[in-house]
Amino acid sequence: MIIANNVNKSFGKLQVLKDVSVNCEEGQCIALIGPNGSGKTTFIKCLLGMVVPDNGFITFKGSNIIHDWEYRKHIGYMPQIGRYPDNMTIAQVFEMMKDIRKHKTNIDEELIHAFGLDKLMQKRMRTLSGGTRQKVSAALAFLFNPDVLILDEPTAGLDPVASEILKEKIIAEKQKGKLILITSHILSELDDLITQVMYLQEGQLRFHKSIELLRKDTGEEKLAKAIARVMQS
Numbered sequence: 001m002i003i004a005n006n007v008n009k010s011f012g013k014l015q016v017l018k019d020v021s022v023n024c025e026e027g028q029c030i031a032l033i034g035p036n037g038s039g040k041t042t043f044i045k046c047l048l049g050m051v052v053p054d055n056g057f058i059t060f061k062g063s064n065i066i067h068d069w070e071y072r073k074h075i076g077y078m079p080q081i082g083r084y085p086d087n088m089t090i091a092q093v094f095e096m097m098k099d100i101r102k103h104k105t106n107i108d109e110e111l112i113h114a115f116g117l118d119k120l121m122q123k124r125m126r127t128l129s130g131g132t133r134q135k136v137s138a139a140l141a142f143l144f145n146p147d148v149l150i151l152d153e154p155t156a157g158l159d160p161v162a163s164e165i166l167k168e169k170i171i172a173e174k175q176k177g178k179l180i181l182i183t184s185h186i187l188s189e190l191d192d193l194i195t196q197v198m199y200l201q202e203g204q205l206r207f208h209k210s211i212e213l214l215r216k217d218t219g220e221e222k223l224a225k226a227i228a229r230v231m232q233s
């Protein structure tokens with residue numbers, strides 16, 4: 001569904017992605033893991049067309065994304081830090097997104113209700129707590145029922161109840177056959193979600209394998225312990 005082929009990206013003298021090649025298929029829930037600054041967000045932004053690789057290429061359902069911006073409508077993106085117009089209410093942000101996307105049917109508002117955002121619709125974005133802002137970002141990512149979800153640190157700042165709601169939603173969408181790419185530093189949260197692990201280190205893809213194979217290779221059941229073993233080796 002998404003293929004990255006020898007993707008390289010530098011910012012000035014700093015090479016952030018080095019020959020990254022991966023193949024992501026529908027129905028997979030992939031954890032993108034790596035130390036701070038290893039290039040995870042940059043890679044995600046390449047998939048979204050927000051950062052253009054210096055060389056290499058990315059295809060979405062067989063088409064090079066360089067020639068086709070339309071593909072973005074199939075991806076729901078939850079950024080690490082969502083930025084919204086400060087003076088808009090939550091309701092206005094959702095309306096604006098629906099207007100931009102001209103998407104009137106097949107809207108998924110489950111998270112809006114599960115997070116209780118429907119009761120906060122008249123609040124202005126600048127007055128929201130960090131966690132509520134995260135809930136808005138999550139609800140927007142799922143709103144248009146996309147085939148692919150890219151979630152950058154989705155549970156950061158969420159309280160335990162909201163985290164569980166989001167995890168259950170991710171599991172439900174995965175079961176519908178969607179492709180989900182998720183970064184998190186809280187590895188224990190990923191244990192019941194993921195089918196695959198991609199491990200980036202200093203911009204290089206150290207491995208991309210199934211969670212079963214990672215467990216077998218490391219002899220560890222828990223993702224956090226398995227990754228710790230990889231990092232020590």
Ligand SMILES: Nc1ncnc2c1ncn2[C@@H]1O[C@H](COP(=O)(O)OP(=O)(O)OP(=O)(O)O)[C@@H](O)[C@H]1O
Nearest residue numbers: 011012014016034035036037038039040041042043
């Ligand atoms: N627009 C930019 N201009 C210059 N340097 C950048 C830019 N974006 C990212 N970088 C640098 O690229 C490197 C990788 O950053 P990136 O955000 O991709 O890492 P990450 O793995 O997502 O990190 P974290 O776990 O901290 O979120 C960092 O050294 C960062 O400072």
